[in-house]
Amino acid sequence: MAGWLTELTPNEYVSSVYDIDLDKLRDMGKRVILTDLDNTLVPWNHKDAPASLQSWIRLAQERGFRLCIISNNRGARVAAFAKRVGIPAVGAARKPKPRAFLQALEELGAKPEEAVMVGDQLFTDVRGGNRCGLYTILVLPIDPVEWWGTRLVRQAERVALWALRRRGMQEPPRSS
Numbered sequence: 001m002a003g004w005l006t007e008l009t010p011n012e013y014v015s016s017v018y019d020i021d022l023d024k025l026r027d028m029g030k031r032v033i034l035t036d037l038d039n040t041l042v043p044w045n046h047k048d049a050p051a052s053l054q055s056w057i058r059l060a061q062e063r064g065f066r067l068c069i070i071s072n073n074r075g076a077r078v079a080a081f082a083k084r085v086g087i088p089a090v091g092a093a094r095k096p097k098p099r100a101f102l103q104a105l106e107e108l109g110a111k112p113e114e115a116v117m118v119g120d121q122l123f124t125d126v127r128g129g130n131r132c133g134l135y136t137i138l139v140l141p142i143d144p145v146e147w148w149g150t151r152l153v154r155q156a157e158r159v160a161l162w163a164l165r166r167r168g169m170q171e172p173p174r175s176s
Helices: 022-027 051-062 075-085 098-108 122-131 148-166
Strands: 012-014 032-035 066-070 115-119 135-139
Touching: 032 098, 051 066, 051 075, 066 075, 066 098, 098 115, 098 122, 115 122, 122 135, 122 148
Parallel strands: 012 135, 032 066, 032 115, 115 135
Antiparallel strands: none
8 A cells, every 4th residue: 555545544434433343342452442522423513412422432431441532622622521421531632643642541551552543534533543553443524514624634635535445445324
């Protein structure tokens, strides 16, 4: 695979967090789920966690996973959301830089090979997770409304997704 695509290739590509096979991850020895916030768990800048998300978090915890949100959004907003759902968070993360990923792993007492990074963006979530040796899962963005900077990055992401599809990556169908 072309070198520039290697860091952008997720281990899995699913429609949403609800389509992640938690049992499979647990069987693979994964114990930690690091997740992006905006357009991965909730639409961009939404404050409330729907009941379905709270149920998914509880389900993951019941299966033995520890979770942590890693977001490039403002620290105060991320911290408030994380408090609402009862999991730790790292805000203003500056993904794909490794600092926030490593900080979350340290806080959760986990090694990279035990962790999964879930997110909706190739250049921040997948690239950052891959650079840190995490298992990466790309999800489809929840909503087309995004921060203006993300909309710009999506232009380059479209090219990368096209190249990845040409190499066999299958885009998942949108969940209903």
